[in-house]
Amino acid sequence: MRRCAVFGTGMWGTAMSIVLADAGNDVVMVGRRQEQIAAITADHENAEYFPGVRLPDTVRATTDPAEALAGAEFAYLSIPAQTLRANLTAWKDLIDPDTVLVSLMKGLEVGTAKRMTEVIREVTGFGRERVAVVSGPNLSPEIARRQPAASVVASRDEDVALRLQAATNGPYFRTYTASDVMGVELGGVVKNVIGLAVGIADGMGFGDNTKATLITRGLAETARLGAALGADPYTFSGLAGLGDLVATCASPLSRNRSFGVHLGRGLTLEQAQAEVKQTVEGVKSCEAVLELADRHGVEMPISETVVAIVHDGRAPAEMLKELMTRPLKAERHGH
């Protein structure tokens, strides 16, 4: 039986562990809190996140990264993006020479604006055949309850993508391979920022026309950034682009969208943070997205609006007015 390590015992690490076990893998989760780890192994439940959802018997947990990594074919990383560099620096010498690192994260590193696979390669020195990403419309509460969904497994190495597809595909989780690692990652990162924007609009009391406009123009600015960086534009109409954007912007289960709703209703950043306790990647990553856009001369007006509201304390109503009164232009693909 194939061994998979999953770093992170939060919502997505737990849901992916269920997927991997149901797909026939032996799964070892790595967490930090002893009592949570013990409960996952003994009670087969991660009650903090998914009470009543039974984890398969082939899932166990440890606080010891070396134990989880021993013999692991794939190590999935599901921790907050801003903690990846420090954690991986501590773990890298424990990784077997054949293990492939798989990012499940949807954030950019603040300060460097690097994607997670870039951070992984920089910290470990691994070649591209040892790094991959999984991303798609995968709200963890639905996946943990085994509702059907699909996702993209991307690696620059075709053999790795196929092996990862085989390992990750299961009865209710259908995986598609891709080679456009950058596009798949950018889709997952920027959809969180657009999810915040849609949430803000919702919190301000606007309806579906406003939200559809933000989703569509949000996808346009995502694709514009991707094209400038060298990603495949078609990736953004796939599961890791449009698919994830729709799931996030439509669902009350999305933390990014919910966070936006609080801001739209007039809560401050701190008040919204107190309401949404789990990782909300868009809050930090939106600044890094803009940095990347600036570096490449790409206009991202919705992301700019989100940064202004989230980080500069600008009023949502004032920012919306600015967004609506930008210079008029033609709607063309890639613009």
Ligand SMILES: NC(=O)C1=CN([C@@H]2O[C@H](COP(=O)(O)OP(=O)(O)OC[C@H]3O[C@@H](n4cnc5c(N)ncnc54)[C@H](O)[C@@H]3O)[C@@H](O)[C@H]2O)C=CC1
């Ligand atoms: N929840 C979801 O539906 C999905 C989440 N993701 C991505 O997965 C990543 C993780 O998100 P979630 O599991 O939802 O977040 P979460 O907040 O539920 O869990 C985060 C986990 O990381 C751990 N953690 C926090 N700080 C840490 C640190 N400094 N060092 C080591 N571990 C630390 C926490 O203890 C927790 O186990 C994010 O990048 C998110 O965008 C991707 C797809 C779906």
Ligand SMILES: O=C(CO)COP(=O)(O)O
């Ligand atoms: O990435 C996700 C769904 O694909 C989860 O979105 P949130 O992080 O906004 O909850």
